Amino acid sequence: MSEDKDIVLDVRDLRIGYRQGSKIVCAVDGASFSLCRGELLALVGESGSGKSVSALSLLGLLPKETFVVEGGVAMFGGRDLLAMDNEELRKVRGNRISMIFQEPMTALNPVLTIGWQIGEVLRTHRGLNGEEAKKQVLTLLERVGIPSPEQRYSDYPHQLSGGMRQRVMIAIALACRPELLIADEPTTALDVTVQAQIMDLLSELRREYKTSVLFITHNLGLVRQEADHVAVMVSGRIVERGTCDQLFSRPSHPYTRLLLRSVPGSGHRGSDLASIPGTGSLVSADCVGCCFASRCPDVIDRCKVERPGMSLIEGEHQVSCHLAEKNGHGETVSSQEASVSRERSSSGSSILSVRDIRVWFPVKTGLLKRTVGHVKAVDGVGFELSRGETLALVGESGCGKTTVGKSLLGLVPRTSGEFLMRNKETDGLEPIGIDRIRRRVQMIFQDPFSSLNPRMMVEETLSEGLEVHKIGGNARERKSLMVSLIERVGLSPEALQRYPHQFSGGQRQRIGLARALAVKPEILVCDECTSALDVSVQAQILNLLRELQASLGISYIFITHDLSVVSYLADRVAVMYLGRLVETGRTCDVLGDPKHPYAKALLSAVPSVDADSDGRKVLRLSGEVPSALKPPTGCHFHPRCPLATEQCRNEYPPSADCGGGHSVCCWQCN
Amino acid sequence: MVEIWNSWWFQNTLVGLLVVSGIAVVLRLRRREYWRLAYREVCRRRGAVICFFVLCLYTLVALIDSVGWRDALRDENGELMRDPRTGKVVYDRGGSALDHLLKGISSKKEKTYSSPMSRESFMLESVNRDGKVLRERPPLKHPGAHLLGTDRIGQDVFCQALKSIRTGMVIGILTTLLAVPFALLLGVASGYYGGLVDDILQYICSVLSSIPTVLFIASFMLIFGRGLPQLCLAMGIASWTGLYRLLRGETLRLREEEFVQAAVAMGVPSWRVLLRHIVPNVMHLVLITAVLRFSSEVLAEAALTYLGIGVGSDTISWGTMINDARTELTRDPIIWWKLCTAFAFMLGLVLPANIFGDAVRDALDPRLRTQ
C-alpha cells in the first residue's frame, strides 16, 4: 500500500503489560500502525484504551515499575526503538522524536526560565553553546507566536498563560526539527479558541518542517479536521484504521460506528444518542475473543471465542471484526436505532428569573490589606428560565458561568442582584430565601471523582438530602424512595450498599444525579457535568438527562464550554464573556446565526465531525481571555475583536434585540 | 484531687473506660469500607503484622500494670485480717496487677549489683576465711533468679524494665489523646468557618509554636513539678499545633471539594457537613499522625527525664534507668546490663511502632492509594 511512500515509523504488534498487584494485564495488545513522512496519524480511543501508553512506550518513558513492554517492534530510521538501550534512546528523544503533553501547567519546570528550557534541547542534541542556542531559541519563540521573545526568554512558566505554555512546549518539541512528533492530547486542557490557535500553529509547523505527527486524542472533531490517517483503539487493540475520509464516511467497526453516533450535535436533536455500554477497561491477557465482544450490540458467538484479524475493506481501510469479514463492509442492522423524538414539555411561563446578578471577589493588597479592586467574576447577568426548558450557559474558562450557577445555590455570596422563583400559590415571581432555593434548585458537578464523599455509602449520600428536607417519614419510606431514585438513574438497588470508588465515572455521575433528584427539584444546574467523561459515556448521561426532563418536567441550566452538547440539548443559549452575557437566544438562532463576533469565533473554533462544516468561514481570535480583575474598557471583547472600533473601546454596548428573544451586546450588530 | 486520681477504683475505671472505648472505636471503624481496606492493606505486610503483635504485647503488659490490685492482708495463720471496729477485710497498700504477678521476682532483693543469671554477687567483698582476709564474690541470696541481673541497690533489672513499659505507653498514648481532640476540633472549625475564629486560633497557634518545644516543656515542668501527668499535659499542649495546622489546611482543601459543595447546596447544616463530610475525610491524617508520633514521644520521654524535666526519679521509666546506668559505664569492669536492658526494651517498642506506623501511613495515604 504505502511501500512507495517514505515510512517514518512502523510499529508492529506492540504488546505492553500493566502490573496490577501480582498479575499482569494487557494495556496494549498487538497494536500495529505506521506513519509516513509529513503525515498526521490520529490515535483515537476512550480513556484507558492504551493510546497514551503506546506512545510513551516508543520513547521509553513508561514508568518501569508499572508497565512492561512485552513484545513488538517499532522501526524508526532503520532501528528498532524498543530494542535500543537507554543512551541510544536518549539521543533520539527530543532530537528525532519529540513529544508534547496534555497538561501545559505542570509539564514545564517551574524554577527554570523558558529560554533555558528550550535552549537545553539545542545544547544537548546540537551541541550549541549559550550564545548560539539563545539566538535559535529567540527565533523559535518568534516562530511559535510568542510576542516579544526577548522579554519572554527569561520568564518563568508561571508567568505565561496555558496557551503560551503550550506554545513553549511546541518550541521545545520542534527545536531540533524532529522527524516525528508525538502529541498526547495537546489541546485537551485548553479553551476552544486557544485550542484552535494551537492546532493551527501545529499544522502550519508540521507542513513547514515536514514532520510526521502521531496525534493522540479523544476529540473526534479535531481528528476530522486535522488527521490524514486514523487508528481507533479499544481495550489495547487497534480495531479499525484507514484514511480520515474512509473512517468518517464508512465506519466499519461497531465501536467506531457507535462512537461517531454518540457525538452530540444539532443533527441528533430530539433523539437519543448512541451509547456504548461498559467501559474501556483493560482486558486480561487470556482474553481469546474480540476485545469489544462484551460491549458490542451486534455480537455473534464467534466473537467470544476467536480473535478477529485485520481485514481489508478498500484501499488502506482495515477493520478487525468478524462481521466485517462476513459481509464485506461490516454494515449490520444495529438495534441501536435512534428512538422516536419526544416533544418537550416546555410551558412558556418562566419559573426562575435571574435579575442582574453580580459576584465580585475583593482583591486585597498592600500593607493594610485594603480592597484595591474586585475580580468581577459575574457582572450583571440576568435571564429567565421556563418550566421544562434547558438553558445553556456557554463560555470559556474564567468567564464566570460556573459562578452564576454557584451563586444561585448560595455557594458563593452574591454582591447584588436577586433570584425570583415562581410561587405556586400566587403564581407570581417572588424573591426566595436560600433554604427554599436549595429545595427547588439542585446542582450536578463536573468531576465525578470528587463529587461524592469517598467515605459514604451511596445510600448515605442519597439519604442526606431526604433527611435534611424531611422527605419520607421514616427510614423504611426513605429506603424505598432511594431504591426508586437509583433505578430512575439506571443503576441497580444493590448500588446503594456500595462506595463511590466501586463505580466508574459515568456511574458516579448517575449517583450525583440521583442525589440531586432526591429533593425533587424544579431546576437542575448541570455544571460541566459531562466534560470529564468519554464521549460514549457522555452520550449515556445526556440521554438520561433528556429522558428525565421529558418525564419530570425539570428545567436545566446547563453550564458548559462544549457547543456540540449545547446544540444537542439546549433550548436557549446564553454566551458569556468575562462575567457578562454577550448573546442570548434560541439555540437555533444563536448557533445557526451568531451575531456577536465572540459567539461567531467560538462557534468556528469548534471542530466538527460533520463533513459539511469544512466550508465554514473561519474566524480566528488572537490572544486569550483577559483577567477579570482588570477587564478592558468599553466592550470587554474589543482587544480580541476583529471588528472593534473607537466606540467599542470606550463604551460597553447595550443589549439589543434581534427578534425572537435573540439579543446581543455589540455595537457592530446594532 | 490527687487522692481521687490515685485511688484504686478511679484508676481501674479509667483503664476499663479506655479499653472499652478503644474496642468500640475499632468495632465502629470495621463497619467502614475505607478502614477495612486499609486494614487489609496493612495485613498484607508480614513485617507490619509482626510489629503489631509486639506492640500488642507491650500494650498488654502496660494494661496489666495499670489495673489496680489489692491483696487482703492475712495473719500468720493465713486468716484474713479484719478491721477490729468495722469488721471489714483489710487490704495492703496495693499496686498493679503486674506488681502482683512479679512479686515472686521483685521481692528477691540482693545487696547490690549482680550480672545476669549470675550465682554470685558482682562486687568483691572481704571475707575472713581461716584467719585470712580474702577478696571474693559472695554467693547471691537468690542465685540464678535474676534474668537480667540486679542494680546498685539489688533490685531486679528485668522487673524494672517491665515496669517502665507502662510509663512509655502512657506517655505515647495519653499525650496523643490529649492533643488530638483539640487539634481536630479547632483545626476543622478554623479551616471551615474561617474569619475571626480562624484568625484568633491561628494567632494562638503561632504564639504557641514559636516557643521551642523543649523549652516549653521545661518551663511547664519547672512550674508544675515533675511527674507523669504533668509531662503528658506539657507534651500534649506543645504538640497540638502541628496537627492543628495540618487539619486546618486539609479542611480548607476539602471545603472546596465538590462533595462538600454538593452537601451545602443540598441545605445540609454546617455542623452536619463538618461531622459527616469533613471529619471522616481527615481522620486518616489524625491516625497517621498519632501512630507516627507515638514513637517519638516515647523517645522524648527518655531524653527529657534524663535532662531532669521528665518524670520524677520515683517513677520507673527507661529514662530513669538510663540515667542511673550512665555512671555505671565508667566502672571497671563495666556494668552494662541495666543500660542494655533499657535500650533493648525501648528499641523493642519504638522500632515496631515505627515500622507499623509506616505501614499504616502507606495504607491510608491517599497518594499511594489507587483510585
Place this chain on the structure above:
Amino acid sequence: MLAYIVRRILYVIPTLLGVNVLVFVLFFLVNSPDDMARQALGEKNSDPVQVERWKEAHGYDVPLFWNGNASGIGRVTKTVFFTKSLSMMWGDFGKSDMTHESIGDEIVRRALPSLCVTAPIFLATLLINVFLAMLVATARGSVTDRVTQFACVVFMSISTLIYIIAGQYFFAKLLRWTPVSGYLPGLDCWKFLALPILVGVISSLGSGIRLYRTLFLEEINKDYVRTARAKGLPEWQILFLHVLKNAMIPILTNVPLQLLMLMMGNMMLENFFSIPGLGGYTITALNAQDFAIVRSMVFLGSFLYVVGLLLTDICYSLVDPRIRLG
C-alpha cells in the same frame, strides 16, 4: 513585595507580645513571686519576712501590672510585668535569680560554644542527608533502597541518649581518641567538639534521609521530569539540575530559621559533653530552679524562631520564582 515584607515584619510584634504574655502568665501568675521565693529559700527559711526580703533583693516586690504608689509613667513601668517580662522585648533580660549575674552577658558569652557544636552538625547533616537521599531516591524500589530505608527506621528508633553514651564509651573510653567531655575556648576546641559533632550527625541521620527521600521522590514523580526525559536530557542533568533545583527550594529557604535556632544550642549534647553553651546553661538553670534564666531562654528561643520564620518567608519570596511576583 515590599508591602509583603513590611506586613510580615509587623506580624512579628504581636506574636512576640503573645509569647511574652504567655511567659508572664506561666512564670508570674501560675507561679507567683512568693512561690518563687519559697522555692529559692527552701522550706525551712520561708517565713514571710525572709520571703519579702528575697523578693526585694530580686526586684519582685512591685505589683504585677499596676503600681498605684508610683506616679506618672512609673505606674506602668514599675511593675513586675514591665521590668521582668516586657523588658525582654528590647533585650533586657535582667539578672539571674541565683547568681545575680547578667543573663544578657551570659547569653552572649555562651552563644559561640553552642554554635561551634550545632553549626557543624547542621551543615554536615544537610550535605550527607541530601546526598544519600538523592542516591536512594534514584534507586527507588531496589534492594539498596529497601535496606537503607530499614536502616533509617532502626536509626530513628534509637534514643539520642544511647548514641551519646555509646559514643563516649567507644571513642573516649575504649579507643581514647577524644576526651570524654569538656571544652577549651579557641582553636583547641576541635578535640572536644569532634565527638559531640559525630554523635549529633549520626543521631539525626535516620529521620533526615527519610524526609529528604520523600521530598525527592515527590519531585521525581512530577510531570516536568517526564518532559525533561522526553527532551532527551542525560539522567544526571535531570536529577542535579531539574529535580535538585526544585527540591532544594524548601530545604534551603529553611536554612535561616535553622541557623538562628542553632544558637540555642543542643541541651543533650552540651550537658553530656560539658560544653559551656546556651543549652547547658538552660539545663543548669532548670536544675537550680533559676526562673529568671529559664524565662529568658524561653523568650530568646521564641524570638529567634519568629525572626527565623520571617527570614524564611522572605527567602521563599526571593528564591521561588512562583512567589516572586505573587
